[in-house]
Amino acid sequence: MKDRAAQVRIFEQYPIARAVLALAVPTVISQVILVVYNMADTFFIGLAGSDAMITAVTVCMPAFMFLSAISNLFGVGGASVIARALGANDARKARGAAVFAFYGCACATLAYSLGAWLLMEPFVDLLGGSDPAVHGDACRYLTVTVALGGLATSMNALLGHLVRSEGRSLQAGIGIALGGVLNIALDPLFMFVLLPRGSEVLGAAIATALSNLAAALYFLALILRNRKKSVISLAPRREALEGRVPADVLVTGLPACLMTLCENISYAVLDNLMAVSGPVFQAGIGVAKKVNMLAHCMVRGMAQGVLPLIGYNYAAGNTRRMKRAVLISTMISVTLAAGCMAAGLLFSRGLIGVFIQHESDSLTYGAHFLRILCIGGPFSACAYAFISFFQAVGRSRKSFLLAILRKGLLDIPMMFILVRAFPVYGIVWATPIADILCCAAAVATFAAFIRRLPARPEAGLVPAVQT
Numbered sequence: 001m002k003d004r005a006a007q008v009r010i011f012e013q014y015p016i017a018r019a020v021l022a023l024a025v026p027t028v029i030s031q032v033i034l035v036v037y038n039m040a041d042t043f044f045i046g047l048a049g050s051d052a053m054i055t056a057v058t059v060c061m062p063a064f065m066f067l068s069a070i071s072n073l074f075g076v077g078g079a080s081v082i083a084r085a086l087g088a089n090d091a092r093k094a095r096g097a098a099v100f101a102f103y104g105c106a107c108a109t110l111a112y113s114l115g116a117w118l119l120m121e122p123f124v125d126l127l128g129g130s131d132p133a134v135h136g137d138a139c140r141y142l143t144v145t146v147a148l149g150g151l152a153t154s155m156n157a158l159l160g161h162l163v164r165s166e167g168r169s170l171q172a173g174i175g176i177a178l179g180g181v182l183n184i185a186l187d188p189l190f191m192f193v194l195l196p197r198g199s200e201v202l203g204a205a206i207a208t209a210l211s212n213l214a215a216a217l218y219f220l221a222l223i224l225r226n227r228k229k230s231v232i233s234l235a236p237r238r239e240a241l242e243g244r245v246p247a248d249v250l251v252t253g254l255p256a257c258l259m260t261l262c263e264n265i266s267y268a269v270l271d272n273l274m275a276v277s278g279p280v281f282q283a284g285i286g287v288a289k290k291v292n293m294l295a296h297c298m299v300r301g302m303a304q305g306v307l308p309l310i311g312y313n314y315a316a317g318n319t320r321r322m323k324r325a326v327l328i329s330t331m332i333s334v335t336l337a338a339g340c341m342a343a344g345l346l347f348s349r350g351l352i353g354v355f356i357q358h359e360s361d362s363l364t365y366g367a368h369f370l371r372i373l374c375i376g377g378p379f380s381a382c383a384y385a386f387i388s389f390f391q392a393v394g395r396s397r398k399s400f401l402l403a404i405l406r407k408g409l410l411d412i413p414m415m416f417i418l419v420r421a422f423p424v425y426g427i428v429w430a431t432p433i434a435d436i437l438c439c440a441a442a443v444a445t446f447a448a449f450i451r452r453l454p455a456r457p458e459a460g461l462v463p464a465v466q467t
Helices: 002-012 016-046 051-087 091-118 120-126 132-148 150-165 169-194 200-225 245-275 279-316 319-346 348-353 361-392 396-409 411-421 425-452
Strands: none
Touching: 002 016, 002 279, 016 051, 016 169, 016 200, 016 279, 016 319, 051 091, 051 120, 051 132, 051 150, 051 200, 051 245, 051 279, 051 361, 091 120, 091 132, 091 150, 091 245, 120 132, 132 150, 132 200, 150 169, 150 200, 150 279, 169 200, 245 279, 245 361, 245 396, 245 411, 245 425, 279 319, 279 348, 279 361, 319 348, 319 361, 348 361, 361 396, 361 425, 396 411, 396 425, 411 425
């Protein structure tokens, strides 16, 4: 159990700044690589000089990212329950949570992939891919990445969450990074060498599916190798259905799932509203969203990295250490997002031009859209940090309300309102406005929660899930 003792030292004994960095840096790096490989698809497809191909991949992103919603439901929920169980010295519950998360995620993903395959044509139209120039490529992309490769993609993300819950942030980061690096390497191979010209979107899809499969196999091998010194077990166990394990995992993970789901719905609404203006506008907003995703992915990496540290110390009763972890990680997240905002404002045209290399109005519109979107970055980072905090400590109701406020309750209605007053640009402005409002609500909710929290409650007595 030498490894387990080392993990406990990170949670309990490391100086808090060192613990935050030890857990978060590998996750942030892996998330950056993840967004880089998402950008790589767009970059290589952009070399084909087709706005329609860029749009085909763009409109598929909400459907593809719904796999993240499924993995977050079971992965974030499972990781939070495991970390809190370990903090309360309940290894049995931690093992049960890991097993339930694994099989629950597998079943939900298979159901979604089958549904996407059976309803492919209307599904693509619903996502904003009804244009004949876009529809065929979008269907092929979804068939490979969701219908065929969906299980590997969701398992990749889920197993990363579970491995990270024990403090193995570096190993989790390696797995996520492996998929990203492999995807970047396979993209040009399938798009420009193995498949004929005109099949660039299909090539990108195959590269994505294979890279996620490789990462999932890495995680499976890692878990099997460490099964004797880890609470992460994939063998069916009775404790997976005992007590409140299923409810704790699902209730804790639901806000993370809904936050990702609402993000995808929000982006689908945006794409549909933008589709009225044509593929040029859709290509511009699609690339702008991907570039702007860099800040969000770094913030998400920070939140995922420190979630086990926060949950463990909350359950162990060390609220002082917990609060310092939240403060330091939030400050780092906001600083990173502010840096991305500055880059977006100053170099918007150059950043969009990396992906849209042909002369097109989509380049100009993409630059304008990026400057608008990036304004919300620091506010979104702050809100996301507090949403993740409430997930870590099992306060599911607060996390849920803030999550749907961030994406869904505010931005979607504002899109329909603002587009009437400011066609095209009003749709985009809804996102940063919603980020600012949600940030204010998150800060107020967090401050009220901390004021009511005892300085050091008795260790081991914190309930698993509270609302």
